[in-house]
Amino acid sequence: MIVKVCGVQDKETALAVAASGADFIGFVFAESSRRVEPEVVKEIIAFLPDTIKKVGVFVNESPDEINRIAAFAGLDIIQLHGDETPTECEQIDYPVIKAFPIREPHNLERLSLYDVAYSLVDHPGGKYRGGSGHAFDWQLLKQATPSHSQIILAGGLHPENVQEAIQTAQPFGVDVSSGVETDGRKDVSKIQAFVTQAKNKEMKI
Numbered sequence: 001m002i003v004k005v006c007g008v009q010d011k012e013t014a015l016a017v018a019a020s021g022a023d024f025i026g027f028v029f030a031e032s033s034r035r036v037e038p039e040v041v042k043e044i045i046a047f048l049p050d051t052i053k054k055v056g057v058f059v060n061e062s063p064d065e066i067n068r069i070a071a072f073a074g075l076d077i078i079q080l081h082g083d084e085t086p087t088e089c090e091q092i093d094y095p096v097i098k099a100f101p102i103r104e105p106h107n108l109e110r111l112s113l114y115d116v117a118y119s120l121v122d123h124p125g126g127k128y129r130g131g132s133g134h135a136f137d138w139q140l141l142k143q144a145t146p147s148h149s150q151i152i153l154a155g156g157l158h159p160e161n162v163q164e165a166i167q168t169a170q171p172f173g174v175d176v177s178s179g180v181e182t183d184g185r186k187d188v189s190k191i192q193a194f195v196t197q198a199k200n201k202e203m204k205i
């Protein structure tokens with residue numbers, strides 16, 4: 001099970017995410033309370049091991065600008081969380097995670113239009129285009145087909161519900177942001193608990 005922890009804004013949290021055993025770490029470059037500047041991300045990434053993949057989250061940014069920021073900061077993967085077209089996804093020089101808001105079963109039909117590395121399925125969102133902390137009906141994913149690219153489940157996940165979410169939706173990976181925060185800040189104990197639960201490891205007390 002691939003685990004991504006998103007919305008990291010400082011070095012201490014980034015090191016804790018890497019130490020937790022997470023596979024992907026996410027930095028939000030879009031409008032959000034979790035937005036970080038490329039210069040800050042570049043500094044953080046310098047301290048991270050190669051084993052954790054660095055994901056940049058963008059919303060409706062131009063492919064040229066995304067490729068420029070990715071090369072500058074040292075990103076490995078690009079997550080597109082807006083209205084990006086299949087053509088725009090192909091203009092990204094990095095593996096792409098394309099996010100799809102899921103409200104109804106027919107929303108899954110769009111996944112097959114995109115030739116991307118991963119499809120991320122998320123709640124339609126609140127104030128920003130992601131990171132709402134709300135879950136959608138995981139049962140809808142039972143209608144996903146093997147022709148869809150590897151599915152990452154997101155939206156309202158936290159340490160207490162991630163195992164049920166995995167059992168219900170059977171995704172390739174899971175992604176969390178709000179669910180590992182306390183009072184709007186990343187909480188290291190919740191990050192550790194989330195990764196442990198998602199990877200179905202025994203909790204160390």
Ligand SMILES: O=C(O)c1ccccc1N[C@@H]1O[C@H](COP(=O)(O)O)[C@@H](O)[C@H]1O
Nearest residue numbers: 006032130131133154155156176177178
């Ligand atoms: O986290 C954000 O602030 C954010 C802003 C804009 C686009 C995407 C964002 N994050 C992604 O949102 C989902 C779900 O987050 P949550 O766990 O429900 O808080 C996740 O894919 C984040 O990568």
